[in-house]
Amino acid sequence: MRIVLGVGGGIAAYKAASLLRLFTEAGHDVSVVPTESSKQFVGVATWEALSGNPVSSSVFDEVEKVNHVRLGHEADLIVVAPATADLLARAATGQANDLLTNTLLMARGPVVFAPAMHTEMWAHPATAANVATLRSRGAVVLEPGIGRLTGKDTGPGRLPEPDEIFTAALAAVDTADPAADSPAAAPGALAGTTVTITAGGTREPLDPVRFLGNRSSGKQGTALAEAAMAAGARVRLIAAHMDVPAPSGVELVRVETALELRAAAHAASGDSDVVIMAAAVADFRPSQVVETKIKKRDDEADPVITLVRNPDILQELVRARDAAGTGTPKLIVGFAAETGDATSDVLEYGRKKLARKGCDLLVLNRVGKSLVFGQDDTEVRILSPADSAEDAGESAAGTKAEVSARIISRISAELATRSA
Ligand SMILES: Cc1cc2nc3c(=O)[nH]c(=O)nc-3n(C[C@H](O)[C@H](O)[C@H](O)COP(=O)(O)O)c2cc1C
Numbered sequence: 037m038r039i040v041l042g043v044g045g046g047i048a049a050y051k052a053a054s055l056l057r058l059f060t061e062a063g064h065d066v067s068v069v070p071t072e073s074s075k076q077f078v079g080v081a082t083w084e085a086l087s088g089n090p091v092s093s094s095v096f097d098e099v100e101k102v103n104h105v106r107l108g109h110e111a112d113l114i115v116v117a118p119a120t121a122d123l124l125a126r127a128a129t130g131q132a133n134d135l136l137t138n139t140l141l142m143a144r145g146p147v148v149f150a151p152a153m154h155t156e157m158w159a160h161p162a163t164a165a166n167v168a169t170l171r172s173r174g175a176v177v178l179e180p181g182i183g184r185l186t187g188k189d190t191g192p193g194r195l196p197e198p199d200e201i202f203t204a205a206l207a208a209v210d211t212a213d214p215a216a217d218s219p220a221a222a223p224g225a226l227a228g229t230t231v232t233i234t235a236g237g238t239r240e241p242l243d244p245v246r247f248l249g250n251r252s253s254g255k256q257g258t259a260l261a262e263a264a265m266a267a268g269a270r271v272r273l274i275a276a277h278m279d280v281p282a283p284s285g286v287e288l289v290r291v292e293t294a295l296e297l298r299a300a301a302h303a304a305s306g307d308s309d310v311v312i313m314a315a316a317v318a319d320f321r322p323s324q325v326v327e328t329k330i331k332k333r334d335d336e337a338d339p340v341i342t343l344v345r346n347p348d349i350l351q352e353l354v355r356a357r358d359a360a361g362t363g364t365p366k367l368i369v370g371f372a373a374e375t376g377d378a379t380s381d382v383l384e385y386g387r388k389k390l391a392r393k394g395c396d397l398l399v400l401n402r403v404g405k406s407l408v409f410g411q412d413d414t415e416v417r418i419l420s421p422a423d424s425a426e427d428a429g430e431s432a433a434g435t436k437a438e439v440s441a442r443i444i445s446r447i448s449a450e451l452a453t454r455s456a
Contacts, residue, residue: 045073108142118152155191174224227268252316254278
């Protein structure tokens with residue numbers, strides 16, 4: 037793949053060298069386009085030596101090659117890291133005053149910005165507006181990390197780690213690739229929308245050290261978050277316990293229990309176009325949480341745990357939307373993990389669940405100890421209330437990333453029909 041790596045004038049420019057290495061080691065051909073001011077931080081020799089390609093910042097170098105046209109046309113992917121406040125502003129306003137911004141205007145493939153700046157600059161309404169503009173045009177703008185900044189200060193504004201940028205950039209290409217096995221949503225298909233996704237498994241405390249949990253790894257929810265971001269959405273991830281890190285670029289809300297997840301989901305649904313309930317939420321919780329650790333005593337009978345039912349959050353969200361009459365969220369998507377049993381098969385359970393919950397789409401997968409939970413591959417059926425009784429729904433199989441791309445594609449198609 038041909039990649040243009042744009043480098044802005046921030047301290048984090050040195051980290052772009054690690055990102056460049058990740059791309060070249062994965063076999064990609066990278067042309068680095070540093071801005072003039074970025075050369076105060078990292079010199080051209082570093083980029084030329086590491087990329088093996090000539091490096092320029094100006095449209096007036098090698099004029100006969102018309103580099104800005106060539107680079108923009110040939111790039112399968114443009115990644116800007118670090119994207120400074122200045123670069124975001126220049127890109128958002130369509131300026132073309134150096135080689136990088138000219139190249140950005142020529143690009144027709146996916147563009148990923150990895151911002152880095154002081155918290156005040158990131159939070160400034162001007163920067164926020166530029167980010168919103170870029171996202172509305174289909175660019176992926178990652179959320180910066182939170183942590184130590186250039187000086188002694190800490191806060192949001194850190195460049196996401198190179199491996200996170202690498203993963204997000206490749207996800208943007210997968211999602212944009214019309215030839216991919218799982219047709220993905222077009223870049224920008226979800227631009228201007230807010231998508232809330234729940235992920236992971238809840239933990240229901242028994243006492244301060246023990247809990248009832250489940251095998252959910254969070255891989256499906258995080259893959260959905262990446263696919264939705266690649267389609268241009270602002271993504272809020274309500275994360276219960278996950279074995280995988282939350283993807284960079286999401287607005288992260290951490291929760292532990294079903295009741296916490298319920299509160300977060302209700303709070304989030306007010307400004308969400310889409311809510312995807314991919315978390316494994318405990319159906320039951322211990323009726324009592326013991327305040328001190330339950331002790332093993334020889335003179336006492338073994339403890340008995342009684343459970344109470346947790347609220348049905350998916351059904352509640354649908355009912356709350358109906359009661360409010362606002363039509364927000366436009367789409368509520370449920371997930372069902374079913375094992376099937378002697379009396380009903382998985383599909384039948386799925387159809388019944390869809391009818392009972394009243395959601396707009398239900399993603400159904402068959403689970404077992406080694407099926408789905410924690411695995412990288414999955415197979416799902418996407419059920420809709422519009423399906424006929426014989427319809428088995430749209431099926432999708434592959435890695436969780438591929439299946440997520442398909443689900444997000446279906447969601448963007450459903451949104452388009454609703455607003456048509
Ligand atoms: C030491 C130093 C560190 C800087 N770090 C950042 C930064 O992390 N993010 C940012 O947006 N600007 C930063 N700036 C300011 C930019 O260099 C300045 O806005 C410049 O015009 C950016 O231009 P460019 O990225 O379009 O090349 C820094 C400036 C200095 C002197």
